Amino acid sequence: MKYVDTSTLGGRIRLIRQKMDMSLADLGAKIGVSANYVSVIERNAKCPSDDLVDKIADATGVSINWLKTGEDGDHRLGDGNHEIDASLFLNILMMTNPSITKTAIATILAVDDSELDEILAGNTKYDPAWEAGFSALTQRIDDFSGLQEKLCRIQDYLRQEESKKIDFGLIRMFRGYLSKKFQCSFTFINNEHMANFKGSSPAQHRLVVPYHQKHFVCKQEKPESIWHVWSLSWHSRADLKDVLDRIKYNSKKPCENIVLAVDKKSDFEFLQSADWKQSSPWGETSPSRPKFFLMLIDTDAIQVVGDMVEVEI
Numbered sequence: 001m002k003y004v005d006t007s008t009l010g011g012r013i014r015l016i017r018q019k020m021d022m023s024l025a026d027l028g029a030k031i032g033v034s035a036n037y038v039s040v041i042e043r044n045a046k047c048p049s050d051d052l053v054d055k056i057a058d059a060t061g062v063s064i065n066w067l068k069t070g071e072d073g074d075h076r077l078g079d080g081n082h083e084i085d086a087s088l089f090l091n092i093l094m095m096t097n098p099s100i101t102k103t104a105i106a107t108i109l110a111v112d113d114s115e116l117d118e119i120l121a122g123n124t125k126y127d128p129a130w131e132a133g134f135s136a137l138t139q140r141i142d143d144f145s146g147l148q149e150k151l152c153r154i155q156d157y158l159r160q161e162e163s164k165k166i167d168f169g170l171i172r173m174f175r176g177y178l179s180k181k182f183q184c185s186f187t188f189i190n191n192e193h194m195a196n197f198k199g200s201s202p203a204q205h206r207l208v209v210p211y212h213q214k215h216f217v218c219k220q221e222k223p224e225s226i227w228h229v230w231s232l233s234w235h236s237r238a239d240l241k242d243v244l245d246r247i248k249y250n251s252k253k254p255c256e257n258i259v260l261a262v263d264k265k266s267d268f269e270f271l272q273s274a275d276w277k278q279s280s281p282w283g284e285t286s287p288s289r290p291k292f293f294l295m296l297i298d299t300d301a302i303q304v305v306g307d308m309v310e311v312e313i
């Protein structure tokens with residue numbers, strides 16, 4: 001089993017799923033969601049509701065407290081040296097303290113030079129017989145808090161870069177799809193990530209919508225027009241009028257074409273059957289009323305499923 005970061009909720013869900021030899025589809029079937037949705041949760045791209053966390057705990061037999069915090073009384077489920085990447089850990093130790101040399105490691109772990117080279121190269125998995133030796137080596141760290149802070153910064157950086165990679169994939173997907181559909185060039189302008197999906201009134205500014213949202217802006221070359229693409233993790237209890245109002249407010253001008261992309265077929269079907277005209281913040285005679293489209297996307301495969309659908313707003 002590959003190393004799993006258990007410092008996050010998604011990582012802990014992945015860990016216990018793998019420990020129970022369950023596939024994404026297996027867990028999804030037990031808790032009533034798709035395999036794709038489980039994958040998105042495990043990547044921490046979405047935060048599951050408390051109700052869904054309860055279902056995951058029931059399906060996997062672990063405590064809700066451990067899933068949410070990583071703590072289970074005085075015990076940390078899933079932690080242990082067997083989860084450590086021995087190569088990475090030992091190389092970090094050597095960089096942290098010059099006294100932790102290859103010779104010292106070989107002596108403490110009772111391995112010869114060739115065995116140590118294999119361990120450091122990542123070709124050998126952690127051996128439980130090294131537990132005491134790893135502990136002894138770890139005690140040579142002079143500044144635990146300083147090292148942890150550095151590792152946290154690296155982790156934060158990797159998360160930011162992972163988010164960028166996902167964004168670049170989505171940008172290529174949207175731009176490629178629109179270019180092919182309309183047989184013309186689309187240029188990416190910018191994307192926005194907002195902690196709060198703001199509404200058009202002071203009261204709404206204080207609300208935090210329970211969706212994971214990304215906002216991309218593209219320019220169509222011929223005929224020239226602006227496209228706002230909103231990728232939302234929809235919630236079945238979402239108020240359509242409120243969401244449309246927020247999209248209008250945050251899209252700003254020019255706002256000629258809007259695409260609302262969701263990643264669950266059930267949400268896509270719900271939105272197709274929704275009363276858009278009744279919920280629309282754009283008046284029927286408003287000159288600024290944009291064209292509005294729905295799109296179903298697969299966030300794992302990074303592709304559009306089927307064709308986007310225009311709705312009357």
